[in-house]
Amino acid sequence: MTSKVYVEILQQLYRIIEEDGLSAGDKIPSERELAERLNAGRSSVREALRSLEFLGIIETRRGEGTYLKEFGDHQLIGLLGMFILQEKRAKEDLAETKWLIEEMCLSLACKRRTEEHVQELEQLLTKPLDYETFFQWVVKAGNNYLLERIWRVLNDFYQSQHGAISLPHMFYEQMAQSFQTRDWTTIRNIFSEYRRID
Amino acid sequence: MTSKVYVEILQQLYRIIEEDGLSAGDKIPSERELAERLNAGRSSVREALRSLEFLGIIETRRGEGTYLKEFGDHQLIGLLGMFILQEKRAKEDLAETKWLIEEMCLSLACKRRTEEHVQELEQLLTKPLDYETFFQWVVKAGNNYLLERIWRVLNDFYQSQHGAISLPHMFYEQMAQSFQTRDWTTIRNIFSEYRRID
DNA sequence: GAACGAGTCTGGTCTGACCACTTAACGTTT
DNA sequence: AAACGTTAAGTGGTCAGACCAGACTCGTTC
Known part of the structure; x- marks a missing residue:
């Protein structure tokens, strides 16, 4: 034994x-x-x-x-924040990793978005849109559940440390247009552009 | 009480x-x-x-x-992965996500590898090399600790489900050469190529 | 029908007893 | 004196049984 x-x-x-x-x-x-x-x-x-x-x-x-219990609730997330993210190295890489994952999700979403997804995004644009909501749409359109979970964890950590990301409404409009035409190059450029601003 | x-x-x-x-x-x-x-x-x-x-x-x-125990090598990330990966939907996306993350790490490593990294890889090539060891080098050269942890979790679970990935020695040789010249396009092509074989 | 209450289920806690293993001390042998 | 073996004490690992406290069931009583 x-x-x-x-x-x-x-x-x-x-x-x-x-x-x-x-x-x-x-x-x-x-x-x-x-x-x-x-x-x-x-x-x-x-x-x-x-x-x-x-x-x-x-x-x-x-x-x-x-x-x-329902997974995804605060407990594990909180514990992770408490222990893992206290490691300096992990903390330093948080922003970069989050950005890389997000770019990855954008790429998937660009390939896989359906007409319904595009319409849904149009719907979202009628109201003021925030970064988190937009990316929730992205990861959904990307159709990779595991990646969605990973992104959610990173996003939660990031927000708890840096607060929410705020981008002008134009960002989302340009994104929506590029998604409609599946213009990956433009999506990538927009993302890089506004990342620098943030 | x-x-x-x-x-x-x-x-x-x-x-x-x-x-x-x-x-x-x-x-x-x-x-x-x-x-x-x-x-x-x-x-x-x-x-x-x-x-x-x-x-x-x-x-x-x-x-x-x-x-x-040493503060920092506890397995919270592993645990988190364990419970996320327990879900069926997450399991289905495991292979794809692992591949995407690996491509991401390759990209980082291509940008950031130092001369020492290249020499170390040359050293590894003198002996038979396996996929896991090679990618451990990659994530190290990529210099993103958080991503390293994420990859390790995905790799562990992938191996537990599908077994180890086996690629011909030529794959690693071609990779090493491309890393030396920082030829990202070739790295990406090699990776896509052999992924299809596997 | 509503209110009460005994019985039973659940988790919460403690005690005492073994087992398996490690270490250190002690004695014996060389 | 050095090497060896033995023994005893300490430690985690496990189990069984007991009792407590809260929550539920269901029959009795009003």
């Missing part, structure tokens, strides 16, 4: 969650039941659950049970 | 670490001693320690004790 029980339990727990098709908000088996199903002591089960609770992945309510 | 004991313990533990002036590598009091000093059960102490261990803040060695 080289591996620790509570690590095993974490893996088994994932299996159970998948097999039972549990998702956010659902109740997971009680500690006693888990201990029995996994042939482990209740204290070991609790050690595993505590770790998950600490990360904000589950929520325990005395007398009720243990529930899966 | 509204607050949970293990949360209290975490706070007390932080105080103890400060008061005793403990830093990375130092040994913290044993579980039994902590339980006594904090008037808590050993199981509660363990629940707190497990959370910290899960985050990589401490390291426990059976028979020896519990030690503070």
Whole structure:
């Protein structure tokens, strides 16, 4: 037995969650039941659950049970900010990385945007638009969920440190036009241009 | 008693670490001693320690004790990746995202590689080279720590799902040559070419 | 139907007991 | 004196059982 029980339990727990098709908000088996199903002591089960609770992945309510929490909420993000981003090197690279990822998303969106996407963007332009909302459209049009999650994390960090990015409305208008014609060169130029301003 | 004991313990533990002036590598009091000093059960102490261990803040060695870990090499980014990548949609985009990030790193490395980097790569080429080792060189030459962490997560998960990528030695030779001349166009072409093969 | 209450489920905590492993001390042998 | 082996103490790893506190179920009572 080289591996620790509570690590095993974490893996088994994932299996159970998948097999039972549990998702956010659902109740997971009680500690006693888990201990029995996994042939482990209740204290070991609790050690595993505590770790998950600490990360904000589950929520325990005395007398009720243990529930899966919605991922993407503040807990993990906050922890990351607290620990990882305190590393100087990571902090220094945050802005650059965010920009590179955004350029990547723009490229994907340019290739994959549909007519519906363009229309939706037109709709957004009728009202004052902010950088974050615009890029939420971009990552959606880019149709890569993983990249969307990565961008969201970087964006949250960036905002917490530098505040929101503000660009003139013309930026979004020019972007929209270029997306309509799938003019990648122009999109890239606009992005570089306004990045310098910001 | 509204607050949970293990949360209290975490706070007390932080105080103890400060008061005793403990830093990375130092040994913290044993579980039994902590339980006594904090008037808590050993199981509660363990629940707190497990959370910290899960985050990589401490390291426990059976028979020896519990030690503070170097601040900075904890696996929060890895954990974040683990939970994001657990989602089906994210999994589907894994290969594409990994490739995009890699292309991004290649671009950075092409711009920023120094003479020392090139020499180091030459050194690597004297022996059989694998994809992962090569890209570790790339991300290092790219000089973006955050991107390095992101790539590592994606790479780990890709490998766990698809196994290691194997490319002919010529690929690395061509890459090395193009890096020497900073020929980004060729680097990109080689990358696209061999990606199709893989 | 509404209000009460016993029983049962849940998580929260503590205690005590082993086990496996490491280290240090002590003694013996060479 | 140096090398070796043995022993004892300390440490994390795990389990079982007990009790507490909150929340729910459901039958009884008003």
